[in-house]
Amino acid sequence: MTEDQAMRRTCLGCGLAEFIGDSDEHWDPDDAEECECTCGGEEFAAALGPSCLPDGEVRWLTVGLRCLKCGLCGVYEDWKIDYLPSRHLITRA
Numbered sequence: 001m002t003e004d005q006a007m008r009r010t011c012l013g014c015g016l017a018e019f020i021g022d023s024d025e026h027w028d029p030d031d032a033e034e035c036e037c038t039c040g041g042e043e044f045a046a047a048l049g050p051s052c053l054p055d056g057e058v059r060w061l062t063v064g065l066r067c068l069k070c071g072l073c074g075v076y077e078d079w080k081i082d083y084l085p086s087r088h089l090i091t092r093a
Contacts, residue, residue: 005079007063008032009046009093020048021061021079021089035076041069048093058086 006023010016019027036042044065051060062078081089 005077007077012043019092020063021081021092035065037067037070037072039067039070039072041067043068048090050090056087057081057084058089061089 006026006028007020008017008023008027009020011018034042035044037044044067047064047066049062049064050058051062053059058081060078060080063076064073065076066073
């Protein structure tokens with residue numbers, strides 16, 4: 001996604017798709033792209049890394065992925081959070 005960043009993950013076990021952070025508010029299915037590793041792998045282990053202010057509010061969200069085919073790790077998306085309250089975004093992974 002380019003302007004309003006959004007990301008959705010899909011569980012490899014059950015197929016359940018869920019939005020990360022506030023992505024549901026910015027999701028445009030016409031602009032959605034699948035993540036792909038440089039090796040061609042399309043299945044990943046995902047981790048959400050929030051950067052928080054001293055009071056616990058979220059300032060940045062970063063999504064890291066590890067390719068299950070080759071093991072390569074990378075940051076696939078990150079975005080700045082510019083509103084409060086934002087603590088709830090940590091639980092929306």
